[in-house]
Amino acid sequence: MPQLNKLRTALPGGPGGDTAAPPSARLRTALTVFFALDGFLFAGWVVRIPAIKHQTGASAATLGLALLGVSAGAVVTMMLTGRLCRRFGSHPVTVVCGVLLSLSIALPAQTRSALALGLVLLVFGAAYGGMNVAMNSAAVDLVAALRRPVMPGFHAAFSLGGMIGAGLGGLVAGGLSPATHLLILTGVGLLVTAAAGPALLRHPAPRPPVEAGAGAGAAEAPRRLSGRARRLVLLFGLIALCTAYGEGALADWGALHLEQDLHAHPGVAAAGYSLFALAMTAGRLSGTALLERLGQTRTLVVGGATAAVGMLLGSLAPTTWPALIGFAVTGLGLANIFPVAVGRAGELAGPGGVAAASTLGYGGMLLGPPAIGFLTDWFSLPVALTTVALLATAAAALGYGARNATHPPVA
Numbered sequence: 001m002p003q004l005n006k007l008r009t010a011l012p013g014g015p016g017g018d019t020a021a022p023p024s025a026r027l028r029t030a031l032t033v034f035f036a037l038d039g040f041l042f043a044g045w046v047v048r049i050p051a052i053k054h055q056t057g058a059s060a061a062t063l064g065l066a067l068l069g070v071s072a073g074a075v076v077t078m079m080l081t082g083r084l085c086r087r088f089g090s091h092p093v094t095v096v097c098g099v100l101l102s103l104s105i106a107l108p109a110q111t112r113s114a115l116a117l118g119l120v121l122l123v124f125g126a127a128y129g130g131m132n133v134a135m136n137s138a139a140v141d142l143v144a145a146l147r148r149p150v151m152p153g154f155h156a157a158f159s160l161g162g163m164i165g166a167g168l169g170g171l172v173a174g175g176l177s178p179a180t181h182l183l184i185l186t187g188v189g190l191l192v193t194a195a196a197g198p199a200l201l202r203h204p205a206p207r208p209p210v211e212a213g214a215g216a217g218a219a220e221a222p223r224r225l226s227g228r229a230r231r232l233v234l235l236f237g238l239i240a241l242c243t244a245y246g247e248g249a250l251a252d253w254g255a256l257h258l259e260q261d262l263h264a265h266p267g268v269a270a271a272g273y274s275l276f277a278l279a280m281t282a283g284r285l286s287g288t289a290l291l292e293r294l295g296q297t298r299t300l301v302v303g304g305a306t307a308a309v310g311m312l313l314g315s316l317a318p319t320t321w322p323a324l325i326g327f328a329v330t331g332l333g334l335a336n337i338f339p340v341a342v343g344r345a346g347e348l349a350g351p352g353g354v355a356a357a358s359t360l361g362y363g364g365m366l367l368g369p370p371a372i373g374f375l376t377d378w379f380s381l382p383v384a385l386t387t388v389a390l391l392a393t394a395a396a397a398l399g400y401g402a403r404n405a406t407h408p409p410v411a
Contacts, residue, residue: 020302023203028140028150030199032157032169034094034135037192039161040129041105043184043277047169047270048109048178048253050259055178058114067252069118071367073125074132075359082134082355090351091200095193097131102189109178132362136281137204137354142347152287155339159331162251163277170270170338175266220360233345233353235402239300240341240361242395243334246388248365250276250314253372254327257315257381272327279328283335290336296344299336300399305334307392315385330388337395364391 053063104127107120136297139154165185171182251273259269283303291299307330338361344360345357368388375384 001036002240009261019188022389024142024146024206024250026199027138027206028146028197029205031094031135031139031142031154033192033196034098034131034302035139035154036103036164037098037189037196038128038131038135039158039163039277040165041101041161041189043162043165043251043273043351044169044182044270045105045108046253046273047166048172048181049252050256051173051178052108052111052117055109055115056111056117058117059377060064060373061377066114066118066121067373068367069121070125070128070372071363072123073127073371073403074129075363076129078129078133078359078362079355081130082137082351084130085134085137085351085355090134090141090205091203093134094131094138095197095200097127097134098197099190101131102186102193103127104285105189106182109182116158124382127301129358130360133351133358134357135341135360137346138200138350140343140350140354141205143343144347149291150290150342150344151339152284152291152336155335156281156284156287158336159277160281163274163281164268166277168275170267170274173266173270192404201223212229229348232402233349233356234360235398236341236345236348237357237360239398239402240338240345242391242398243337243341243365244363244365245368245391246334246339247280247370248368249329249385249388250330251365251371251374251379253376253385254314257385258320258323261381262320262323268320268324271322275324276327276331279331280335283332284339285338287336291340294396296340297399297403299340300402301396303333303335303337304392304394304396304399305333307337308342308389308396309333311389312386314383315388316339330392333392337399370403 049063056063056064056066080098081093100229104120104124107123108117109119111117135154139151143149143151169181176184254272256270256275258264258272259266266271272376287299291324294302309330310326310331310333312326314323314330317323317326342357342361345353347353349356371387372381375387
């Protein structure tokens with residue numbers, strides 16, 4: 001276990017003779033908690049969208065415009081967060097964003113118009129975007145130090161948190177007002193951040209092992225990316241965008257599709273996103289083994305094709321239960337594409353690569369819902385949801401196109 005011994009001595013609080021859990025284990029646990037919290041809070045907001053839509057009197061199109069506030073806030077802060085991570089470290093930025101996200105989730109339920117909703121969603125989106133860049137940057141550093149493809153495990157925690165958040169949200173939707181529900185989520189988020197944050201604040205991000213023959217300062221040298229490296233980061237960002245579009249579409253419009261188009265009971269409609277998140281969780285929990293067996297290219301291609309088939313069923317099925325099956329198949333297909341894409345971008349360009357790919361990826365997640373809203377007004381919601389299958393197919397094609405992508409040299 002020479003690498004773990006090096007890591008144990010390299011980080012504060014981890015002398016070689018210490019019998020406590022190594023910092024890498026504590027960091028992995030803390031990061032997993034933050035990923036789960038992120039999914040839990042986001043899903044808690046998602047399941048209350050129908051109630052807040054009614055509360056604000058928004059149409060499908062105006063709701064889509066209001067949801068654009070999340071996109072705008074996230075996109076503005078994502079690239080800024082990459083720079084903040086390079087300056088202050090990804091761990092402190094993750095903790096600060098966890099606090100801001102917990103506080104901002106209570107704001108949407110206080111609005112009474114689509115305009116006010118859009119404005120507060122700018123704040124929520126800023127916190128959400130910063131949180132995702134910071135924790136993914138921290139995860140990329142830890143994955144490099146561990147030398148195992150464990151990134152899907154962190155995203156499995158996000159999906160598990162989303163499943164729990166959506167499930168609990170569906171249970172309390174009939175008994176709690178959106179304001180009470182989201183205020184409770186604020187309290188939960190602050191408590192979890194207070195419990196998990198100190199582990200990140202005590203230990204800096206681990207450095208990847210320095211290759212033999214490299215100078216002592218090699219690990220600290222900033223990366224100057226070649227043009228080819230930048231193009232590869234862009235490619236993986238586009239793959240992330242295509243798949244995150246589907247996550248955002250199902251999160252914000254899946255319940256409405258089941259309830260409005262297929263006349264499902266509200267509880268069953270709310271369970272649709274939970275089923276999707278459960279399938280994603282199962283797929284990501286097996287993601288490390290899948291990557292070790294199939295490799296990155298096959299994982300991307302098979303995942304995209306599976307998601308496309310599942311979403312065609314989920315959007316065009318004439319009854320509820322086939323649609324639910326389609327949602328689950330879509331979740332299995334999309335499960336590991338985003339973590340692979342963001343992880344590869346981080347390997348190539350560090351926090352800047354994570355920020356660039358995350359900006360594109362989460363831009364797809366956050367821009368997808370408003371796009372679905374406009375397409376719904378022009379056509380219908382089932383037709384609008386077929387765009388998820390189209391972009392999943394594009395992700396598979398891009399993944400195949402990246403089959404020969406290797407680590408390019410720095411400029």
